[in-house]
Amino acid sequence: MLPNEVFALECRKRYEEQGLIVDKSNGQFAHCPLPKGMGEEGVYLLWGDHQHQGLLQSRDVGRRCYYTYQVKLWLDTFPEGFFELYEIYDEFISGKHSPTYGRTCWKNELTQQQRTCFDKPEGEGWERGWLQKTIDKNSGRTLTEETKKKMSKAHIGKHTGEKNPNYGRTGALHPNSKAIVAIQPDGTELHYGGICEAARELGIPQGHLSGRYLNPGKQPKGGKFEGWQFFYA
Numbered sequence: 160m161l162p163n164e165v166f167a168l169e170c171r172k173r174y175e176e177q178g179l180i181v182d183k184s185n186g187q188f189a190h191c192p193l194p195k196g197m198g199e200e201g202v203y204l205l206w207g208d209h210q211h212q213g214l215l216q217s218r219d220v221g222r223r224c225y226y227t228y229q230v231k232l233w234l235d236t237f238p239e240g241f242f243e244l245y246e247i248y249d250e251f252i253s254g255k256h257s258p259t260y261g262r263t264c265w266k267n268e269l270t271q272q273q274r275t276c277f278d279k280p281e282g283e284g285w286e287r288g289w290l291q292k293t294i295d296k297n298s299g300r301t302l303t304e305e306t307k308k309k310m311s312k313a314h315i316g317k318h319t320g321e322k323n324p325n326y327g328r329t330g331a332l333h334p335n336s337k338a339i340v341a342i343q344p345d346g347t348e349l350h351y352g353g354i355c356e357a358a359r360e361l362g363i364p365q366g367h368l369s370g371r372y373l374n375p376g377k378q379p380k381g382g383k384f385e386g387w388q389f390f391y392a
Contacts (some may be wrong), residue, residue: 164192170208182203184340184348185388191216191226194224214247223251232374282305338392339373350392355387 160168167189176182184309185202189212204212210233213225231249234241261283339357341349351357354373358365363372363384372379372389379387 161216161219163212163219166215167191167202167204167212169202169209170212171202174205179378184392185390188266189213190224192219194220194222207236207238211238211244214244217251218247225251227252275369339368340390340392342388342390344386 171181181203183203186205187209188201189204189209190198190201191212192198194216210225210230213230225248234245236247238244249258269344273300300343337353339351339354341351341357341361343349349357349361351360357363358368361384362369368389372384372387373391378389379385
């Protein structure tokens with residue numbers, strides 16, 4: 160078995176010994192032993208264990224298998240084996256493993272024929288190039304005051320009140336709303352249609368809920384909600 164698979168199975172065994180149920184409600188799906196695209200098997204791990212497994216998997220298969228900002232957030236807590244894990248993180252954060260590795264300026268990626276057309280002087284018709292024509296078409300383009308007034312008048316009342324496609328769609332009915340699950344220390348789950356609803360019902364400032372408690376690894380520490388866990392459903 161690959162090291163990342165051994166680690167994942169050890170985590171699952173530890174959860175069972177502790178009587179802890181880790182599934183999609185409180186964990187993250189870790190593709191294991193192979194990353195997504197190479198294999199579809201996997202297990203649910205707690206957030207920190209998932210970051211650890213992603214680093215080990217990167218070393219196993221020779222490519223980055225983790226989200227940079229999440230792993231960096233986890234490494235900032237100085238987990239056990241920090242230095243070895245940070246070496247893996249550092250190895251796969253740059254160079255050929257970077258998403259922008261080998262990418263150059265868009266103009267350098269043009270074919271020779273496109274570059275020839277692009278460099279044609281003014282007055283040579285269509286041969287001057289579709290790319291430069293597009294740039295010239297929108298360069299320095301402005302609207303007159305009369306045109307602006309006509310556009311403004313045409314849009315007045317067009318998407319207000321009942322004409323708005325999202326009219327009456329609040330809370331869980333709004334297309335941008337994300338359901339929230341709050342897990343109390345005793346394991347009781349509370350379900351809410353969105354951040355606003357959860358913040359209102361629980362008496363939590365909306366900014367605290369969205370900017371702190373719902374961020375991976377940033378569960379409440381101390382205060383009224385100590386021991387609680389918050390997740391997007």
